[in-house]
Amino acid sequence: MKNLTNDPSPVALSISLYGMLLAAYPTGFRHEYGPHMAQVFRDCCLRSYRQAGYPGMLNLWIFTLIDYIKTVFEEHMQRGMNMYKSTFIRLSGLALALGAVTNMISWLISIRDVPEYNPNNYLSRPIDLYLEYVIAILLPVTFLLLMVGMIGLFLRYRKDTNGFGNFGLILGVLGGVINFGAAIPLFTNGPDWSWTVWMVGTLLYFLGLVVFGIAAVRDKLLPRWNALPILTGIWIPILFIGTFQMEWEATEYISLGAFLLTGIGLVGLGLLLKSDIYEEVELP
Amino acid sequence: MSEMIKDPETYVPLSAAVFNILLALADGDKHGYGIMLEVETNTGGQVNMGPGTLYGSIKRMLKSGFICESDERPDPDLDDQRRRYYGLTELGRKVLQAESQRLVNQVAVVQRKNVFESAG
Numbered sequence: 504m505k506n507l508t509n510d511p512s513p514v515a516l517s518i519s520l521y522g523m524l525l526a527a528y529p530t531g532f533r534h535e536y537g538p539h540m541a542q543v544f545r546d547c548c549l550r551s552y553r554q555a556g557y558p559g560m561l562n563l564w565i566f567t568l569i570d571y572i573k574t575v576f577e578e579h580m581q582r583g584m585n586m587y588k589s590t591f592i593r594l595s596g597l598a599l600a601l602g603a604v605t606n607m608i609s610w611l612i613s614i615r616d617v618p619e620y621n622p623n624n625y626l627s628r629p630i631d632l633y634l635e636y637v638i639a640i641l642l643p644v645t646f647l648l649l650m651v652g653m654i655g656l657f658l659r660y661r662k663d664t665n666g667f668g669n670f671g672l673i674l675g676v677l678g679g680v681i682n683f684g685a686a687i688p689l690f691t692n693g694p695d696w697s698w699t700v701w702m703v704g705t706l707l708y709f710l711g712l713v714v715f716g717i718a719a720v721r722d723k724l725l726p727r728w729n730a731l732p733i734l735t736g737i738w739i740p741i742l743f744i745g746t747f748q749m750e751w752e753a754t755e756y757i758s759l760g761a762f763l764l765t766g767i768g769l770v771g772l773g774l775l776l777k778s779d780i781y782e783e784v785e786l787p
Numbered sequence: 788m789s790e791m792i793k794d795p796e797t798y799v800p801l802s803a804a805v806f807n808i809l810l811a812l813a814d815g816d817k818h819g820y821g822i823m824l825e826v827e828t829n830t831g832g833q834v835n836m837g838p839g840t841l842y843g844s845i846k847r848m849l850k851s852g853f854i855c856e857s858d859e860r861p862d863p864d865l866d867d868q869r870r871r872y873y874g875l876t877e878l879g880r881k882v883l884q885a886e887s888q889r890l891v892n893q894v895a896v897v898q899r900k901n902v903f904e905s906a907g
Binding site for chain 1: 836842846
């Protein structure tokens with residue numbers, strides 16, 4: 504800024520006041536643009552004072568104060584929204600990784616060999632019932648975490664990708680919501696159709712991931728491992744379609760392989776999402 | 788990560804402030820106060836921006852890649868070196884063209900409907 508002592512006193516006073524008012528803007532914005540805003544305000548003050556004296560200064564102040572109140576509010580709102588969104592995306596990455604781990608644990612529990620319960624043998628405990636309860640709690644939590652993770656992927660990459668990639672992300676979110684919605688009736692012995700709904704949700708979730716993965720490979724959307732969404736999403740649909748449409752006899756080893764690859768992929772995607780720093784670019 | 792240049796059409800319609808800032812920069816780089824004066828002149832005083840609106844818009848336009856900071860000084864001897872100058876980017880120019888085309892199309896509709904004759 505130029506030497507302020509040469510300015511007429513109403514102008515110098517106005518600049519000092521405006522400089523103090525700038526403190527209400529978010530710190531980052533104030534540091535970046537505060538000196539330039541003060542410079543522009545000074546130029547406006549000098550012009551108003553030279554052209555119309557005190558009434559001109561009064562007019563300028565009324566106009567500037569309205570602009571000030573509006574933009575202080577806007578800048579804080581945008582900063583708050585950006586922080587909330589970036590925090591949510593970081594946490595959703597963790598949710599995705601954690602959901603993958605609980606999914607693998609649930610699956611490992613579900614395939615265990617359970618000794619038959621014998622009430623006459625004190626060494627035999629009603630382990631089956633206990634594990635059923637564990638699964639009934641773990642799986643809805645898993646589906647909730649996986650749904651949150653997919654929402655995070657959508658929020659992070661929807662603006663970077665085009666219609667095809669967005670279609671995949673929306674499919675994934677829809678699958679996640681259906682999956683979670685079906686989890687409660689499914690694991691509380693609800694109606695049979697909840698199985699079908701759950702399977703449709705699961706298929707949509709992973710197919711969505713594959714579609715998004717194709718867009719990621721094509722447009723290099725991720726900071727690294729762009730093929731990871733495809734490698735994560737492909738196994739469950741293959742297993743489902745093979746088992747139910749082509750009547751494969753999927754052995755436990757094949758299922759284990761599919762679940763493990765999917766789980767490892769989801770953990771990788773979750774960590775990727777957590778570390779891929781997000782900064783919202785607001786439309787001007 | 789992708790450095791995808793988006794379709795300029797996706798940004799239109801623009802706010803009055805953004806359109807007028809882009810228009811002010813169409814014929815050369817300017818500093819903040821220069822932009823403010825040019826907008827005032829171009830709009831006959833109908834669009835007035837305070838420092839908050841001006842720099843809030845500039846911040847978002849920089850992030851969106853419509854404008855960039857410029858090192859060039861039109862006449863370094865006549866100007867304060869501490870002022871920051873801004874210029875249009877390729878994307879900014881395309882967005883300005885897209886918005887201008889949209890407005891031209893609107894004006895064509897106005898003319899086709901004889902809005903001025905019916906008002907008189």
